[in-house]
Amino acid sequence: MLRLALLGHPVAHSRSPAMMRAALEAMGLDGVYVPFDVAPERLADAVKGIAALGFDGANVTLPHKSSVLPHLARVDATAQRVGAVNTLARAGDGFAGHNTDVDGLLGALRAHGADPRDGDVVVLGAGGAARAAAVGVALAGARSVTVIARQEMSALSVAEAAQHAARCHALAVGLGTAGAERALAHATLVVQATSCGMAGGAPSDALLAGADLARCRRETPAIDLVYVPAVTPWMDAADRAGLRVLAGAGAEMLARQGAAALRRWANREPPLDVMRLALGL
Numbered sequence: 187m188l189r190l191a192l193l194g195h196p197v198a199h200s201r202s203p204a205m206m207r208a209a210l211e212a213m214g215l216d217g218v219y220v221p222f223d224v225a226p227e228r229l230a231d232a233v234k235g236i237a238a239l240g241f242d243g244a245n246v247t248l249p250h251k252s253s254v255l256p257h258l259a260r261v262d263a264t265a266q267r268v269g270a271v272n273t274l275a276r277a278g279d280g281f282a283g284h285n286t287d288v289d290g291l292l293g294a295l296r297a298h299g300a301d302p303r304d305g306d307v308v309v310l311g312a313g314g315a316a317r318a319a320a321v322g323v324a325l326a327g328a329r330s331v332t333v334i335a336r337q338e339m340s341a342l343s344v345a346e347a348a349q350h351a352a353r354c355h356a357l358a359v360g361l362g363t364a365g366a367e368r369a370l371a372h373a374t375l376v377v378q379a380t381s382c383g384m385a386g387g388a389p390s391d392a393l394l395a396g397a398d399l400a401r402c403r404r405e406t407p408a409i410d411l412v413y414v415p416a417v418t419p420w421m422d423a424a425d426r427a428g429l430r431v432l433a434g435a436g437a438e439m440l441a442r443q444g445a446a447a448l449r450r451w452a453n454r455e456p457p458l459d460v461m462r463l464a465l466g467l
Contacts, residue, residue, distance in 0.1 A: 188217030251314025290443030305374035
């Protein structure tokens, strides 16, 4: 039996369990996928616990994507570049860390006709998803990446990861500053990578007030990595500001990163169409 878990806080909103269970059934695999709501101070215990219980792997979601790193036996090159892990695979008595968010995001952008190559990308946020987004677009050939976050020092860490990964021009600016306004005015792609507006998560009021989307050029592609609800307050604001909102792209990213994780765990090609269907795409 393939034993898989999801570690996050909160996890009740997540559609990953339904998506993964549908995929396992379609693949004819005997397996379970169990969500665990793990408070940050219990993360080390949770990783040890699923290892002791014989789990084969796990997905890791917010707020644990970066904080899980010290609890792993090893981390692959992509996850090291990003500084965040979203997939664990059994490695001896512990787990190896991988990052499938990068490929998931780039695949979702391509599926929606948005290409970061040679563009000026703005990433909102400084967590694990933002790190994957910034490094991903840098690796895809973005000309510049500007990371906007409430705390400029937090944004700086993400910008440095992008610059080190691909030698692109990367900046870190605070939310609501003149630097943020300039970056939005020149953006060719905007990625909303915070948990703001997520069902059961933080409200998006501060983000909407601090990131003035009206400064963006009309038809600038905009993706929200939050996928529940299907239309977030940020997406609604982007649409009213005239941006080209990539509807469903957050869920498409979830499906693609999940497929990449399942491919690693099962050593078989996962049914991406089944996974999309389980997410309502």
